[in-house]
Amino acid sequence: MTDPTQQFASDNYSGICPEAWAAMAEANHGHDRAYGDDQWTARAADHFRQLFETDCEVFFAFNGTAANSLALAALCQSYHSVICSETAHVETDECGAPEFFSNGSKLLLAQTENGKLTPAAIREIASKRQDIHYPKPRVVTLTQATEVGTAYRPEEIRAISETCRELGLNLHMDGARFSNACAFLDCTPAELTWKAGVDVLCFGGTKNGMAVGEAILFFNKALAEDFDYRCKQAGQLASKMRYLSAPWVGLLQNDAWLYYANHANRCAQLLAELVNDVPGVSLMFPVEANGVFLQMSEPALEALRNKGWRFYTFIGAGGARFMCSWDTQEERVRELAADIRQVMLAS
Numbered sequence: 001m002t003d004p005t006q007q008f009a010s011d012n013y014s015g016i017c018p019e020a021w022a023a024m025a026e027a028n029h030g031h032d033r034a035y036g037d038d039q040w041t042a043r044a045a046d047h048f049r050q051l052f053e054t055d056c057e058v059f060f061a062f063n064g065t066a067a068n069s070l071a072l073a074a075l076c077q078s079y080h081s082v083i084c085s086e087t088a089h090v091e092t093d094e095c096g097a098p099e100f101f102s103n104g105s106k107l108l109l110a111q112t113e114n115g116k117l118t119p120a121a122i123r124e125i126a127s128k129r130q131d132i133h134y135p136k137p138r139v140v141t142l143t144q145a146t147e148v149g150t151a152y153r154p155e156e157i158r159a160i161s162e163t164c165r166e167l168g169l170n171l172h173m174d175g176a177r178f179s180n181a182c183a184f185l186d187c188t189p190a191e192l193t194w195k196a197g198v199d200v201l202c203f204g205g206t207k208n209g210m211a212v213g214e215a216i217l218f219f220n221k222a223l224a225e226d227f228d229y230r231c232k233q234a235g236q237l238a239s240k241m242r243y244l245s246a247p248w249v250g251l252l253q254n255d256a257w258l259y260y261a262n263h264a265n266r267c268a269q270l271l272a273e274l275v276n277d278v279p280g281v282s283l284m285f286p287v288e289a290n291g292v293f294l295q296m297s298e299p300a301l302e303a304l305r306n307k308g309w310r311f312y313t314f315i316g317a318g319g320a321r322f323m324c325s326w327d328t329q330e331e332r333v334r335e336l337a338a339d340i341r342q343v344m345l346a347s
Contacts, residue, residue: 006325006332009310011177011290014325016247017209017260023250024211027242036060040242040249047252048203048217053190057224059216060244061236064089064176067202067214069097070230072139074223075170075200078103080138082172083125085112087147089174101234106135114285115146116156119163126167140164141172144181144192148284149268149291151181154196161197170223171197176204176214179261180289194219209251209260209326213244260326264290267324267333274337280344284319292322296344303343309336 007013016024023040032038045058061067068090072082082098084091086109090098099105110121117140126137140160145151152160164171173193175181178201182189193201199220205213218224231237238244251257272287275294284293295318304311304320312321322336 006329007310008322008336009312011207011323011325014327016211017256017326019250019256020210020247023246024243027246032242034239035237036241038242041245044245044248047249048215051189051252052193054194054219057218057221059227059231060241061214061216062212064202064204064214065094065097066234066236067216068174069094069101070234071172071200071202071216072098072141073102074227074230075172076102076105076138078105079135081106081108081135082139082141083108083110083122083137084141085110085115085117085143087115088141088143089147090141108137114150115148116150116152117142117160119159122160122163137169139170139172141174143174145177145289148293149289150286151184151288153185154187154191157192157196170199173198173201175201176207177289178203179208179257180265183258183261183265184288199223205248205251208257210247213247215248264324264326264328267328268292270330271322271333271337275340278341278344281340290324294320296320297347300343300347304339307339
């Protein structure tokens, strides 16, 4: 059943932003070359290189699972392992795709602080065992912003990168909400990636105004060898690639990506502020991106569902996640906050 009302379960619920839609429509005139040899794919790649201030290798995939999994597979062999957060999307929500595309590389889970990996946690996992019977650690993957809505500061990324270099590990960043992290921290994309030691970034577009599409940026270009073949083998080489790349041109050329990320972040901050004084409601994590994680009573959550609100509850008993999007309306945020207040006072 279709429900057109704005919801807060996921930023994947949102539609396509005008800039991405207009660019796709413009690309839909006449014929163009296939498999990424078109002008739109070249323009999008150049926009990324300009935005990140470096000559990186750029590839496009249909979704984040493919982008992350193929990038990680390029960084390790089947007998290697990937160190990630215990809540990382590659661990909890990608159906074993990283292991599948790498032919068996094992994920090693590290404890986090507010969703963020630390050099100490990485070192503990990497040095746990070094015998031939255990998969050799080869990659660290960070999520920016994290699965609980917190953001890695540049100095935190640099500290992790230094640990990775010391231990011989590559550093990958899952940037499904990279735009939101840049907006919150007021940092340039370069400052949060290669300047801090990141080797590869998967830049998310779907959650910030696009219909489909993620970009994979190799700052260490040597790691991108034959990556186009990986994309083809995995079914990620779009025959009409311009429809994956053109929306990126629309999103990047006038900084719409940053404008919409700022908007989503502000809506999340507004929601947190509006429920801050509600008895029985508490923030589970700092609000640093476009997600608000609230601890509430189970009866109150059920009452919210009965009022028609959609949200995720996978953080534990009484924990709920509310995600704001590029197009979230402030009035809708206020309606949600008012209902949260009402159900908590009634529970």
